[in-house]
Amino acid sequence: MTILRARPAPTVAVVAALAAAVAATGTALLTGPAAAAQGCRVDYTPNQWPGGFTAAVKVSPGDTAVSGWTVSWTYAGDERVTNGWNATVSQSGATVTARNLSYNGSIPAGGSTEFGVQGTFAAGGGAPTGFSLNGVPCNGASPTGAPSTMNPTTAPPTSTPPTSTPPTSTPPTSTPPTSVPPTSAPPAGCAGAVLCDGFENQTGATPSGDWTVVSPDCAGAGTATIDTATTHSGSRAVRINGAAGYCNHVFVRSTKNLSGVGSVRYGRIWVRHTTAQPTDHTTMITMADAADGNKDLRLGGQNGALQWNRASDDATLPEQSPAGVAQSVPLPTNRWACLEFMVDGAAGQLRTWLDGAAVTGLTADGVPTHDIDGQWYSRTWRPQLTDLKLGWESYGGGADTLWYDDVAIGSGRIGC
Secondary structure, three states: OOOOOOOOOOOEEEEEOOOOOEOOOOOEOOOHHHOOOOOEEEEEEEEEEOOEEEEEEEEEOOOOOEOOOEEEEEOOOOOEEEEEEOOEEEEEOOEEEEEOOOOOOOEOOOOOEEEEEEEEOOOOOOOOEEEEEOOEEOOOOOOOOOOOOOOOOOOOOOOOOOOOOOOOOOOOOOOOOOOOOOOOOOOOOOOOOOEEEOOOOOOOOOOOOOEEEEOOOOOOOOEEEEEOOOOOOOOOEEEEEEOOOHHHOEEEEEOOOOHHHOOEEEEEEEEEEOOOOOOOOEEEEEEEEHHHOOEEEEEEEEOOEEEEEEOOOOOEEOOOOHHHHOOOOOOOOOOOEEEEEEEEOOOOEEEEEEOOEEOHHHOEOOOOOOOOOOOHHHOOOOOOEOOOEEEEEEOOOOOEEEEEEEEEEEOOOOOO
16 A cells, blocks of 8 residues: 555655746636645645555645635545545545635634545555645655555554444554553643643552542442553553443543633543444543533543533534534544544634544534534533543443543643
8 A cells, every 4th residue: 555654654744835837728826815825735644554544634825824725636556535524525537636615714824724535545556746735836755764555564544534434354463552661751742731641640550649530420330440551651541441321430530720721621632442432322531511500511422423412401513413423433442542622612612633633523613513513502602611531421331441541631732
């Protein structure tokens, strides 16, 4: 396969000066507010498995804002794009064209936006080339170390296809290691965060100190322990044995004072679990909302995909119609995944990323959209989040074993 190898995910970073060129047809390139400018950049970050791939594409116009964008590139082999999110994507021959949607066409100078594609291949043909933004080439060499053929033992994708379940099988050698050499706490990548914890200061078998085990409504078979065998980094992680049934829920709650985060809260949580999300409603991460009677804002799943849910009125994001669920993604099993979120209490907005890729169905942008956040805005929502809880709660069938590690909460995006 000639798509770039994942883990660590290399990036096709293409940087170029503004091109003063004319297309072969004699048509002039775009000018004015929609045109690309000095320093335009397109970052293409792929994740692959045998026969398929996804790619996150980051668009940065450079020194001048754009009011609309069209990105194109060319595959060297038989890669075929089958789906896209946060953009309208088409393919003619080996050339792929992606155009902005109504809500993400404007990018300020120095800013960026992201979209994604999903596709298939038989043989592949190397790194994609010929990146352009609004007809302006963003020239650059292929990344160092890009594989020329598909390696069947590469790691599984770091983000799953947005409208389908992940591959039913992965190469037998692709499972990431369950532990890595110890590193010093706190974990890298969360400078400035109010909460930054890799659980390295936990000394017993039960979470304590900065974390406390809670079962808010009723206690049952669910358990929370400190695990030294399966970690994302360092030598410790929290393990949740989540049993099926409402009263078997269990969470670990941060004892840190998170009031310093402010009205805009960003979270970054590495999570790993063993069992595909069931049809029944489940919850993994909760945060009490002081503006909603201290009822929880909950991130979990339903109908096999991730969803947000408000405990106060059971509103879901996305809506649980087939079209709504298709805009979300399943949480991959048996590997570590990076979940990020942003909650803006002042604006009443919410955004979610999985392994760095924005998830359309888990986005509440302030404007009700049918099948996505129409139900979410059935009333005014201005959350004031006060805590953070990690665990498992099932409202029907569905047991799972989960691990949490390298948790961070701050007032700016922390990243994976």
